[in-house]
Amino acid sequence: MSxxxxxQQGQLPETREPGQPETKPAPEGSRSQQVIRDIMGGNAMxxxxxxxxxxxxxxxxxxxxxxxxQAASGYFFSRPGDTFKAIWDxxxxxxxxxxxxxxYNFRRPGFAAGIKPLTETLTFATPLIAAGxxxxxxxxxxxxNIGGRGQMLVAAGAxxxxxxxxPLPWGIHLIVAVVVGMLAGAIWGGIVGVxxxxxxxxxxxxxxxxxxxxxxxxxxxxxxxxxxxxxxxxNPKSPAALPTAVFPDLFGPQYNLHWGFVxxxxxxxxxxxxxxxxxxxxxxxxxxxxxxxxxxxxxxVKKIYIxxxxxxxxxxxxxxxxxxxxxxxSGFSSGIDASIGFDAITVALLGRSKPLGVFxxxxxxxxxxxxxxxxxxxxxxxxxxxxxxQSLIVLFxxxxxxxxxxxxxxxxxxxxxxxxxNGPKAVVTK
Numbered sequence: 458m459s460x461x462x463x464x465q466q467g468q469l470p471e472t473r474e475p476g477q478p479e480t481k482p483a484p485e486g487s488r489s490q491q492v493i494r495d496i497m498g499g500n501a502m503x504x505x506x507x508x509x510x511x512x513x514x515x516x517x518x519x520x521x522x523x524x525x526x527q528a529a530s531g532y533f534f535s536r537p538g539d540t541f542k543a544i545w546d547x548x549x550x551x552x553x554x555x556x557x558x559x560x561y562n563f564r565r566p567g568f569a570a571g572i573k574p575l576t577e578t579l580t581f582a583t584p585l586i587a588a589g590x591x592x593x594x595x596x597x598x599x600x601x602n603i604g605g606r607g608q609m610l611v612a613a614g615a616x617x618x619x620x621x622x623x624p625l626p627w628g629i630h631l632i633v634a635v636v637v638g639m640l641a642g643a644i645w646g647g648i649v650g651v652x653x654x655x656x657x658x659x660x661x662x663x664x665x666x667x668x669x670x671x672x673x674x675x676x677x678x679x680x681x682x683x684x685x686x687x688x689x690x691x692n693p694k695s696p697a698a699l700p701t702a703v704f705p706d707l708f709g710p711q712y713n714l715h716w717g718f719v720x721x722x723x724x725x726x727x728x729x730x731x732x733x734x735x736x737x738x739x740x741x742x743x744x745x746x747x748x749x750x751x752x753x754x755x756x757x758v759k760k761i762y763i764x765x766x767x768x769x770x771x772x773x774x775x776x777x778x779x780x781x782x783x784x785x786x787s788g789f790s791s792g793i794d795a796s797i798g799f800d801a802i803t804v805a806l807l808g809r810s811k812p813l814g815v816f817x818x819x820x821x822x823x824x825x826x827x828x829x830x831x832x833x834x835x836x837x838x839x840x841x842x843x844x845x846x847q848s849l850i851v852l853f854x855x856x857x858x859x860x861x862x863x864x865x866x867x868x869x870x871x872x873x874x875x876x877x878x879n880g881p882k883a884v885v886t887k
Contacts (some may be wrong), residue, residue, distance in 0.1 A: 493829040494867045499710070500809045506860050507853035508821065514547035515846040519838055521790065523547035531573045531727030551838045558831020559824035571713070574716040574827060576707075582823025584609075584776035584797050586721040589804030589815040590728045591646075595660075596810040597732060598765040599745040604649060604664025605773045605798025607671030608642040613776030613793045614685060615641035617781045620698035630701040635720070635778050642769045642774015646672065650766030654759035660766075668798075676791045689790060695788045704783040717779040722816075724772060731768070741765060773801065803851050822847065 496502065520526050520543075529536075529543040559578045565571045588605050593820065595602035616638025625633060645667060652658040677686040687696040704715035732738040734879035743751040744761045752758050780793050804822055808814030829843035853860055861868065 474825060475545070477796050481820040494869070495629065497866055500857075501814070502866065503857050503860050504807055504809065504814070504818075504854060506864055506866075507619050507850050510853050510860065510863070511846045511849035513554070514849050515842055516552070518842060518845060520547050522546040522839070522842075535718045547836075550631045551836045551842075553824075554832040554835040554838075555869065556827075557829035558835075559828030573712060576712040577827040578820065578824045579718050580713045581826040582714070582819045583715075583718045583721045583783065584779045585800060585804050585817035585822050586775035586816055587724055587779060588773045588797050588801030589819050590724055590726060590807060590812065591642075591774075591776070592801045592805040593808065593810040593812070594728060594732070594741070594772065595765055595769040596805055597738075598761060599748065600649075600653070600660050600769075601767050602649070602664060602766070602773070603661060603799070603802060604646065604667050604770075604798075605776070605801045606643045606794045607664070607668040607798070608770045608773040609777035609798050610671040610675045610791070612642035613775035613781045613789060614637040614678060616778045617695050618685060620702035620782060621696040624699060624730045625701065627701045627844050630697065630699065631704070631782070632696075634782060635704045635775070638775045638778035638781070639771040643771035644778065645771015646766040647763060649770075650763035651851070653766070654762040656825055664801070668703050672791060692790075694790050697787045698782060702782060704779070713784070715783040717783040720775065721779070721819075725812045725816045726773060728772070728815075731813065737764065743774065768827045771796065776801070800847070803847055806854050809852060 460757070522715055523543065526540065526543040526547055529540040533540045557574065559574050562571050562574050565573070588609065591608070592602050592605060616634045619634040619637045620630075623630070623633070648667065649660050649663045652663050654661050675685070676693060677696060680686055682688065687694055687697045704717045704720075706712065707714045707716055707718060730738075732741060740751070740761050742757050743754065743756055744765075748758050751761075777793065777798055780795070781789050800822060804818045805815055807818035807821070808816070825843050825847065829840050832838045832843070834842045860866070
């Protein structure tokens, strides 16, 4: 035995059958490959693929409800090409109308007219982003805030009253209306935090009950002269906001987009700083991960619950303010929330409760809302298809193993499995 083959002290001698080639273990996968695997199986990819799956299922539903597809399927076995062509025309036509109604309309003359659908998307997205951020803040603390409707209605009532009943100078009037509306939303959300902290009441039950209270309270005030009802009117509607309390147009009167969208961007930046850079945000995340461990570490969990719901209610209230002072300037009714409070839950889930993700998800849902009307008008596709797509997005996001199984995505943090035929990877040397 040569010196190179003599085992060192403390090392077992090599046991190898005669004639068997010497094997050495292959080097581990590079760091970049592991990063790619983590990205491919991460939450962001799951969210993107959930949207794609929902759009695919939506296309199937559009095809099944299309009259041309139904007619062509009657003679499918004699001319199958007609059926497939009708399916393609139905799905592509619907999504083309969705794109032109939400991003850019190529049929309109000039860039300024063609880009108007994008501004409509951002207008619809403004309250969705604000409310989604509020729900996301509560999620990060482990609270399920489904009281967006009530918080929006209370904020809309408070800011709406200031907008028509308090004549103030330009600039100051708008700021006061926004602040009062956000304070009203914060108080309505803070009630939930206090009850959760000191009585142990479940936030889901409390927020549902407060939704009803807020709805009937605002409905009563809209029917009460001298409160929110317009003078001389019998309809449950408020007076028009004064011009000094309305969000100015962002790109001119030809577009509906207003400065409320800039406020939503500022709110996104604030929430990012709050969650990722502030000590309060660290406590939010600690309580959200494990409230018992956070309590042992010295964090006042009760105080965190209250602060989280105050901030959550204020952000959701900002959505109601944007509706009253930006989208509806001729007076509002009890339907001002327009299901945004519940859509915000989907936005927060799709955005994984992260500020940037919530912002992107809000723009996506704004596009679905803006393009859904165009899709219905141009192709006759029911607007309910958009609601089905939104529901499917939530379904697929709630089932990451299903999405991973369909697209064969890796699980983050795991390494690639060796081949079953060849066994563990090895480098064969003679």
